[in-house]
Amino acid sequence: MVQMTINGKVVKAPDGEMLLTVIRRQGIDVPALCDHAAVEPCGSCRMCLVEITREDWNGWKKYVTSCLYPSENGLIVSTHTPELQEIRRNIMDLYLARCPGSELVQKMAEEYGLTRTSYKTIPEGDNCIMCYACTRICEVLGRNAISAVHRGHAKVISGPFDDPPPDCIGCLSCANICPTDVIEWHDQDGTRAIWGRTFDLISCRQCGKGIITRDFAEYLKEKRQIPADYFEICDDCKRVELARKMGGLVDLAKEVAS
Template identity: 45%
Template sequence: MKITIDGKKVEAKRWDTVLTAARRAGIAIPSLCQLDSLENVGACRLCMVEVNHPHWRGAKLVTACEYPVESGLEVITTSEEVLRLRRANLDLLLARAPESRRLQQMSAEMGLEQSGYVRPDKGTACILCMLCTRVCEKLGCNAIAPAGRGLDKRIDTPFGGYPDTCIGCGACAAICPVDCIEMTDTAKTRTIWGRTFEFVKCAECGTPVITVEYRDYAIAHRSLPADYYNECSDCKRRKLAVKFAKVGG
């Protein structure tokens, strides 16, 4: 089907969202909480666009990551109103997490020098983008989820307790755009969400590789031999290099 984005005729597929159709056509729309491999939730609201249709009575503002395309749809990604809204949303996110490099970068791109708001003393930097919970769900663990409502809304383990299903993979901490998930690694253990995990140590040099639980998860859910997860990258590489050297003579 054909849709129009910023006056340009673009070919879109059924079930495309405005965001995917635009990206495929090389039209950039900013976004923070969207990944192609995860469900779209429209949490960051930075991908706001204006959509209109010849059959409608007027335009409306929607999140591009969630809005499905339809034939004849007209999308405007850079109108005054759209830019104003995006900046306002970013302003609020930046107030929550002023230290986030990712947000600082986006602010610079959108011409926002610093946030006009101040974060309350007690608040965390979490912007509730739901990337961590969706990543956890994607891995099949569901160890964390949003809890509470309104001002109390937060990401937490079930009832704030011990996360039984967590495997200590650290994906939530790595994906967090504002780095607000605490993860402490020592030579022996990793602590995250109030639970401490033992590391599998490299069979050669003893550096931590992954948590025992994560290794067991990988063995159960990926079609790779169980002994693939026992050594660190440096040792694996060195072993192969030694083999190569022998072949060379």
């Protein structure tokens, strides 16, 4: 355990735990747009910047992204100085120019008193805030099907060479983790369309509803050692069957009791 000071309060934390986690455990609300518990931090949104210093730094201080800075003994952390709030406000101002339609961005910008951007609204902007949550979760799954392509201001999330990603298995992890719901997909007639690709869905043997893409089922069978017949029946039907079995058990118990 190490000992630090956060906003004047002495705090203990496991050595190396990222500052953002420690700060939030103290009930202090430091904003972040790219942080997600399921994936490694990447430091792209810069909203979680905090100011750090140490006794032996003789007044020298620096700004670091708390999601990526490990706890260490003797750190003195400030999370809401006027300078930090000004930086966060400017960053939200930039987000508002890029993603004016995103409710998440609008809501966070409002917390800094911003209803419209001070900058030029970007014509080709959409609701993608480039937080990389989708590419990072894809990496966690070991697929790396999508990534950021192009560079700088033209950067977008896409498959390799901006083509439909050959390694995608249609698992929807990216769409589910996306904080601004910008990743489009739809299921129709036993197929799922996402990232410009179409996948076959396994249909439930009982109700006929699409359960999972065949590719994702294969992946899970192999990687997670899930029995081959696991995906033959959908979760709803499994529940119904289980309830029926449980009901049978109750009847049996009643029979035994009487």
